[in-house]
Amino acid sequence: MGDSIGDSLIEIDDKEEVEDPFLAFVDYARAVISPEQDEIEEEEEDVRKKNPSEAVTEVSGPGWGWIASRVLKTCTAYSSGVTAAILLSDLSQGWHEQNKPGMSKKKPELIDQLNKSHRRRRLANTVTIDSIYEKNFLSMNSVLEAVVIKADLLPGTNIFMLTLGDFWSSNTIDLYLHRRYYELVETPNGILRKGREVLITGCYLRTAREGCGTPRLLPTEYLVILLDEDEEEDAIFIVAQLCSDTFSSVSLDDFNNGTSYSLYARIESIGPLESELKFSTAHRRQIALVDADGVKLKFILWGDQVIVANLMSVGSMLGLERPYISSLEESAMEGKDEFCLEYGSATHLYIVPSTLQEETVCVSLSQNQCQGSKLLGSVGVSQVTLPRDAEGSIDFSNYPFRTNITDCRDKTTGINLYGVVTEIFCDPNATGVVFSLKIEDTTGAIWARLHFNSYWSLGRLGLGHVVYVSGLSCKTTKENCLEVLWHEENEKATFINLSCLPAFLTSSCLHKVSTLSQISKQRKPSINICRVKLDEIDQCHSINTRLSHSVCGHFIDEESPPHGGNLHCSFCRVTFNSNGGSEVVRTFHIMITLADEETTKLYAWCTGQSASAILQISPDEFCDLPEDDQLMYPSSLENEWFLVTLANSGGRSLSHKMEATCWEITRALKI
CATH class of the missing domain: 2.40.50.140 (Nucleic acid-binding proteins)
Structure with a gap:
């Protein structure tokens, strides 16, 4: 299968440029994984013919960068080579797990109703209930974005059980509720009831025994309740319950004398995990909060609590009911503040998530000059709707086409580039380990600054090597120059040197054997x-x-x-x-x-x-x-x-x- 597909994708002709087999396979794989995209393209082509300026492409399948990254990571893992069947199987499985269709008739009607107003960004570690059943496994740092289907006492006990569903699954799953949340369900108008959305992490899965019963989730302390400011009941709750205090009204002495507080603030930033504290081996994470008056405070997570940060996103509003107040000395913090907030044993957390902001991006003419732009047809210009983060940067992670160098623009993230290295040097004046790399493709050249955690970690890289880089961000400097940045610590950052990848020599679906005379005429980076x-x-x-x-x-x-x-x-x-x-x-x-x-x-x-x-x-x-x-x-x-x-x-x-x-x-x- 690998040989036949490779042969069908590329035909080498001495009179023409040799098409890049890797790029051809990525486009082929996207068509196989998301065949429904062809129907969307045909419909939008009709719209473009009538009024090109109003045509907006809805991305239903995996982006070009997602497929390219997955293919290269598989090649890195299997140095002895891969076949087209292996790659397509891995891609299909990965996309299926990440994007459940969730259209089963068994899905509770309640979730279908809520789904119409579901406009928030999916969190990074989110897993689906269906995937829990399929794998019979759940890691501690996994996130469940769930909806309470019902909350009942188990017969003959005082134990509350929540039945949960999610927007991507047909299955539901039961969760034993932790006792710190009982007060939220015991009253008739308790906020933790049917239809309430919650974010959960730190769960242990109790699997079914010998085929009897069903999997259930054991109690977890790490549950956050979602609120909607557009819902009257939630708006009243926020004003009456969470906005009764401000950061300026908090007193450490009063807290020590028994006063409790309820606070409401915007998440300004989520700090990196601190793993080397002088006084303790516990991990720590800082969330910077700013209230309506512009006053800032730190919210600290300790030890096992750090996974609660997986439930938060920058720009969202965080409600803290009965937070623990600690002095800077007690929390080993530095700064001008007298105290900071902590996640105490009586603390309840509420989040009003920031809505998913989107922006329509015009696809440049350069896409029409490159292979793999079937969606554009012969028109040359289209539009794609992409998400925008809290800082206003457009996220290109799921951009349907390959990003060319001329497509790089101010305030963008999730950029991936495929090109040849033409210059590289270490920046001795930079703070930390920084290398500047010049990458060229058929549309132009650009410099990228690579920030490493401690030292060069990419192995051998030389001039003329073809590379794939993802997780790039672009911004305009004060000098009005476009700066392209890559940070090794970014979870989306990958850097793969295709020229030194062993699997390319043994994977016939990704290469085509050329003659020496043919490569001497080659002009495209491949x-x-x-x-x-x-x-x-x-x-x-x-x-x-x-x-x-x-x-x-x-x-x-x-x-x-x-x-x-x-x-x-x-x-x-x-x-x-x-x-x-x-x-x-x-x-x-x-x-x-x-x-x-x-x-x-x-x-x-x-x-x-x-x-x-x-x-x-x-x-x-x-x-x-x-x-x-x-x-x-x-x-x-x-x-x-x-x-x-x-x-x-x-x-x-x-x-x-x-x-x-x-x-x-x-x-x-x-x-």
């Missing part, structure tokens, strides 16, 4: 796979071994006096002592003449894993050979055939600035 034989290993250079930095894969040089004896990596700009430690390894650097079946020849260089694969020996083993054997070794390899990945560095090399050849063998497999 993965060049060729079947070649070793015509000659440069006898002038023989087989050289050099020291390499294991972190980045680039060569290490010995520093000149007065620092002689030290080793220096010019790529990472780090210096080692004379022995270098575990980060300094021996590697090959060889020059090779390649030939293909058409007798076309090409001069290339390689290092690292590709050089070891071609020479079929490790650098240390080679150095242990007698000198005569080392001299004779190249001749024993000539005329052996390999499948190789070739990158065009344009005559430049990060490690060898005077390199004459522009072709690098980034991956090799003996055939």
Whole structure:
């Protein structure tokens, strides 16, 4: 199946540009996973013909970036190669789990009614009730966005049981209610009743025993009640119950004397998890709140409580009933405030979630110039509705098309780019580990600043390598320049070097074998796979071994006096002592003449894993050979055939600035 699909997608013609097999597969996969999108496209094409300015594309299937990321992550996990069937199966399963259709007739009518006004963004760790039944598993940090179908006492007990449903599932599930919430259901008008939406995390799943009974959720302390300011009853509750106090009215002394408070404020930011506290091994997380008067306070989550932050989103309104008030000294906080808020044993939390803001984005003409833009037809301009976050940035995570460099614009997030690296350098003046990377595609070039958590972590990356980067954000600086940023800590951030990915050589559905003459005419950034034989290993250079930095894969040089004896990596700009430690390894650097079946020849260089694969020996083993054997070794390899990945560095090399050849063998497999 893999071979036939790969062959049907790409036909190589010497007279035309070679279509990128990877891009072709991504578009093919999207059509397979979301066939209903074709019907939407046909309907919208009719609208565009009548009035192009009013045509707005509704995205029903997975975005281009979602599919590309999933394919590459699967390739990374299976270095021995994948087939089209494996990739399509993984994509279909992943999309099905993430986006349940939820159209079963068994879904409670109550949820169908609520779904009409469901306009909030789905939280990151949300799981569906259907998926709980399918997997018979629920992790502690999973989030349930549920609706109370009913709340009843179990017969003969004083135990409350909530029956929950959600907007994406046909099944319901029962939850034993934690006793801290009993007061919210015991009264006739208790707020935790039928039709109330709740957010829940920190649940344990009690599975059915030996096929008897049904799975149930055990009590959890971490439950947040959703309110709707547009509902009269909820609006009255907010004013009467939660707005009775302000941050300015809170007194630490009064709290210590028995006063309780109810507060209502907007979530301004959710701080990162703090895992290294000097005085304690407990984790901590800070939520910055600002009330209606503009006064700010910190809301602190400790230890197991930190997962409650998964239920919150920036821009939402948070109601705190009976929060615990602690001094800065008690909570080991720094700042000008006298105290902060904590999630105490009697605290109840309420959230008015920020509504899902959307913006209509015009699809640029560049999309019509690139393959895979079937949706645009021959019109060239369309519109797509995309979500906007609390800061006003448009989220391109589920953008249906591949994002081109000319599509990058101010105040956007979730951008993914596919292109070739043409320049890269470490920024020595930046705070932290920052590299600037220039990426080019067929529409242009752009610089991106990569912010790493501690050190370079992407492995070998060289000029001419084709990369896929997701999780980029764009903003305009004070100098009116567009700045593209990538932060390794961002959960959506991925960086994959396709030129060095082993699975591309063994996955026929993702590549097409080209001749050396064809790749020499290639103008688009793509993965060049060729079947070649070793015509000659440069006898002038023989087989050289050099020291390499294991972190980045680039060569290490010995520093000149007065620092002689030290080793220096010019790529990472780090210096080692004379022995270098575990980060300094021996590697090959060889020059090779390649030939293909058409007798076309090409001069290339390689290092690292590709050089070891071609020479079929490790650098240390080679150095242990007698000198005569080392001299004779190249001749024993000539005329052996390999499948190789070739990158065009344009005559430049990060490690060898005077390199004459522009072709690098980034991956090799003996055939």
